[in-house]
Amino acid sequence: MKIYTFHKKQNLPISIEQAWDFLSNPENLKTITPDYMGFHMVSGADKPMYPEQIIQYIVTPVLRIKTTWVTEITHVRDKHYFVDEQRFGLYALWHHKHFIKEIEGGGEMEDIIDYKVPFGFLGQLVHPILVKPKLEEIFNYRTRKLEELFGVYITVFNETNN
Template structure:
């Protein structure tokens, strides 16, 4: 298992940050331009045990995901687990922490590559890709919530 962590500070309250992440439509805005995301589950409202179906396409390779909402602790935590994905295991914790007048957005992704030792050879590439993706996600989330133009 590998763990990836990305943390940023955003000038907004934790409830706004939490609500932003509950709105799955925002996923299309915070996904990097080299990846296309299609929400297959329309009008999805995140509640525990609900499953969101997503199709992502990168490098012309489509991947279907089924993500189950594992835990919601408003306004501080949202945890989803992939039931179907390119990974043997995928858990994503979205953590929202109040620090005075600002909030910390912390993403913790724990994953396991498929295909045993062969999959393990690709872990560094996956971590590099996660860094790029979450750098973009945090940047756009910050701009949107701080009402900057992008």
């Protein structure tokens, strides 16, 4: 069983409160997701984020195939971090930690995603040519979108292990 890690940091010239308010609001996920993914929130985003919150979306990540994705917010520490874990969806494992901290001139957001692709050995073969590039593309889009929304940014670190 191969577990991959995706790690990205981005600095934003906004306060920690602004960063938290935007990033911890599930409804804003559509704003920072590429349009081609057909992101549609089905349920669970009608309240501020809280532990045990279940959020259901429909996404179209590949070949126009609509997929239901269900995540649970498992941990929340106000203005510091939250964790979402996939309960049903594309991955065999998806554990996404979102950290936010104050830095000089704004806030730093950090994402650490531990994930496992489905289909065993076949999934591992497809990972470097489909899954990893798609994940990087989605997060690069998010970086650009946050830059548009909040101004100048600096990407500090972007790495996916193999």
